[in-house]
Amino acid sequence: MATRIYVVPREGTGVPFVDPYRPKYLLGVDGLSLVSGAVHSMYYGRAAVFLASADVTPAEHTALAANADVLAVPAVLDNAIGGALATVVAKLEPLGFPCDWVTAATTWRQLVRTCARMIALAQRLHLRGPLLPPGITLDSTIGDLTQGQRDFLRDAIESFGGTTNGLTGAMPMRLALQYLAAQAPLAPQLGAVAL
C-alpha cells in the first residue's frame, strides 16, 4: 500500500449524516474510507472539489486513476510533470485552479503545494463566500468583483499575514489568485503528507 495524492470531485449535498460533502471515491457517507487505508482531504472552499491523500493498493490506485474526473498525482512528487502537462491543465482549470504558470518542467510537488495554498485561501474565505463568486471566472478581473468581495479577499490574505498591495483592478483573477496563494501558508499538512 502507498500514499497517493488525488484531486477528486466533491460528492454529496452537505446534509448531515444523510449526504455529507465528501471526496468522491474516497470517503463514504458514514465517514469511513472507501479504500484500504487512511484518507485525508481538504475541500477547495465552496468549490466542488477536494485535494486528498489516500493509502491505496496498486489496484485501487489504477481504478481511481481511470476515472475521468480524477487527477492522480504520481508517487514521486519531485518528478517534473512533463508529458502530463496538457492533462493537468485540462483537469484543473475547470475546477478553478489557474494553471497558466504550470510548465512541463514544473514538479508535481510544486503543483500540489500551490493548489493546497489556493485551497487554504479558499477555506479562509469559506464562511463569507466562494473564491470565484457567481459570474466570476479565472479570466475575470479583480475589478469585476464587488467592493465587498474584494474586502473578503483582502481580509482572508491578511489573516495569513499577507497583503493585496500587488493587486490591480485590471489584473485577471488567475494572476491574482497566484499572487495571493504565494502568500498563503507554505506547507499545509494532509495527513502524513507534508506538502
Add this chain to the structure above:
Amino acid sequence: MASDNFDRASLGATWTNQGLGGSTPAIVGSLNLYNNIVAFGACFYNAVTFANDQSSAITVDGSSTYVAAGVRHSGTTAGTTNFAAYFSHGSFQQFINGAQFVLTSGGGFAVCNPGNVLKLSVVADLYTPSKDGTPGTGTSNFTLTSGQPGVAFYSTAAGARDWTGEGDSVGGGAPTLPQLERGMRGLNRGLQSGVAA
C-alpha cells in the same frame, strides 16, 4: 482548563445546544452526557471564553459509535452551526453553516472505544487528534478560526463523560473547580515552605 464530569441531573446553562438535527444533548442518568432525542446533535461549553488555540477531550461512553470531541464551535441554530470534530469511529469532520464535511478516515484519527480518552487540539490551522494521550498525525484546515470547545454525537447510544477543555485564556471568567484546587495546593506549598504567597 475547564472540566465537567456531568455529575448532575441536567446539563444546565454552561453548555449551549447548537440545534443540530433538532437534537438536545442531555445528561442521561448521572456522570454521562448523551445525545438524548434524535439522530445527531452538538453542544459547546460557554462558561468561559476560549482562545483560538484550544482542545476538547472526552472519555467515550456507551456505544463507541459517533461521539466526538469538537473545537471552535459556534452558532446556535442548525443553519449556523460551525465546528471541527474528531469522531470516535476514526474520522475528522467539520460542520460549516450546518453543512457536514467528511474529511478524514483513519491515519492519526484512530478508532476510539468506550473508556478511551478522545481528544482534538487545534493550534493555528493544524488539527491534531490523540487517543489515550498518544497524539496522531494531524491535518490542516483553514476555515474556522475561533469558537468554543464542545461535544458532538450521532447516535443516541453514544455518550461522553469527563470532558475537559483547554485554552480558556481569554476574558477570564469564574475559575473552574480544578483551577481553584490547583491554586489552593500552590498556596499551601508556599505556606509550608515559608515562602510568601
